[in-house]
Amino acid sequence: MSVEQHCKQAETFWMQDGPDQDVILSTRIRLARNLKQLAFPGHQTVEDTAKLLDKMTDLLPMLSEKTQSNWQMIRLQELTADQQRILIDKHLMSPMLAEKAESTALLLREDEAVSIMVNEEDHLRLQVLLSGLQLEQAWKLANEIDDVLEAQLEIAFSNEFGYITACPTNAGTGLRASVMVHLPALVISKKIGSFITGINQLGMVVRGFYGEGTEAIGHIFQISNQISLGQSEEEILANLQAIIKQVVEEERKTRRQLFTQIPLQLRDRIGRTLGILSNAWLLNGKEAVQKLSDLRLGVELDLLEHLTYQELNGLMVQLQPAWLNQASEENLSADQRAVQRAAVMRSLLTQTRMKQIEEKEE
């Protein structure tokens, strides 16, 4: 698949159906790795950078062979700004990789389940991104790819500190495991604040949708391990898994409570959102993301027909400026994007309806 094709397809691997998808959007495993005898990114000479990129280019055939998948290496500087942004919106790479486009690359497995950011904060950041809650499977896959990398490259490792990373907070395992969760009921019932405090106290970090420093737009939160040193990968993952299971249960319980206590208010909220999104002709990005959460809640509560999780996940890319620009083949103004965004929404929701209430005998 060409780079263009990767960018022309909003759907990506993690967007398919997955375990516990009524609460969990995706699971990510990220491993930070650095090469011996090469300056860290940010301290490199032009020659250092070229050397790293050359090494990865050379590695590509072996990587494809050993993992029995097609990989390609994308030089960020060869992409348009919109293409870079689409890869970010699909969560295949970080904004930082694009900011340093002249010295970075992305190695991408054809199915987009695995990617390796080259020369981001570390020399290599391997990431596996799966649908729903799949910490174990994601870790297994990351580990396999990491074994291939370690067999081919001289990875910096200290018996005292474990994997050496550019920032010490990532040293040790170099592992960050994170899960994207949709918690509308905890937000609506105003339980979310104390809930986040509790998760923090258990050594996990809760962030908004687009990573550090951003708000939790659309009731989507990222929960990940805070420390990567002093615990084994298995311990880190087991801890996170246990906490996420609690989050899932608490969100589900709160949804059931809301549905018992205020069934009509919930139907009204979701119905109005569906009505607005099905009939709006101007839709700005913030409103779209906010309303998308109610729409997802409608699917989660089984109140909507003809709308799937995959479609909702796809919208997380398709409603973004870069996708709208690319689809129109021009650089749209915010007003023009509001028109196009509304058209994308209306088009998807043509068949979507509220399910009828089952009449209960009193």
Place this chain on the structure above:
Amino acid sequence: MSVEQHCKQAETFWMQDGPDQDVILSTRIRLARNLKQLAFPGHQTVEDTAKLLDKMTDLLPMLSEKTQSNWQMIRLQELTADQQRILIDKHLMSPMLAEKAESTALLLREDEAVSIMVNEEDHLRLQVLLSGLQLEQAWKLANEIDDVLEAQLEIAFSNEFGYITACPTNAGTGLRASVMVHLPALVISKKIGSFITGINQLGMVVRGFYGEGTEAIGHIFQISNQISLGQSEEEILANLQAIIKQVVEEERKTRRQLFTQIPLQLRDRIGRTLGILSNAWLLNGKEAVQKLSDLRLGVELDLLEHLTYQELNGLMVQLQPAWLNQASEENLSADQRAVQRAAVMRSLLTQTRMKQIEEKEE
């Protein structure tokens, strides 16, 4: 038709299609008449009241014969509060008639185009209510019925003051002609304030939908003549007709301007309203009336399919508390009415859609 049937039918004569219905909902002619040698309402003994009501009962056969229509006399005290309110919501009578139910009656022509309030502020208030702009036709019909009344009853008339009325502001012709207008474009474009000032200066009164002292809910205004003394009926009507024609033209012109200047904003506004009303499960009265105006604007601008003026007019009764109570056969709480009101709206709008934009070549 029985009283129950009049109350079980939301549609009434003025709600059918009429001239200039894109701006004008209805035309009303009201004539105030009083009988000689009988105390005014409010100053009557029980015997006076009985005498007036008996006179009207006696008149009923003659009235039916002379007007070649079936009339019936409804004693307000025999109606439930909801039935009274439905007749008010249909504009067939005033709230005051119900407030004084023990001493009042309503004479109603079977088709509901003509009614006579007995013992409201005056002994008799004859009203004709037609669809759209029909001042001349309404006056002609009122005049015919008035001739029948005057032939049978001794009506108080002075050569100096004309018809004698309880309140001097109604003396002279006893005529109030009023037109119900929908002016969303003048409101949206913020021209309405100076427009109302201008109409006032021309000797007309502009009021909100439900008469004196109420706000202009849903962008519907009532325009009527201020004075009934010192001008002939024909002069009063010609003046009002001229002013209403200007109002119609100005509103239409402003709609065209808005549609040229902000076509997408208008579509967005009307689309969102349609979406909300088609999918809400809780709808309070104020929101319903406000949103109804946008829906009507959608029909006026020919942006909606499967929605008629008659249906919109019917909603002006069907969304009211009394109708919702009657339909549920119980006295609903405000919350219960919000549920029922939303159901009425959804049910009507099942087939209603935005029309497609005609693609213009650029």
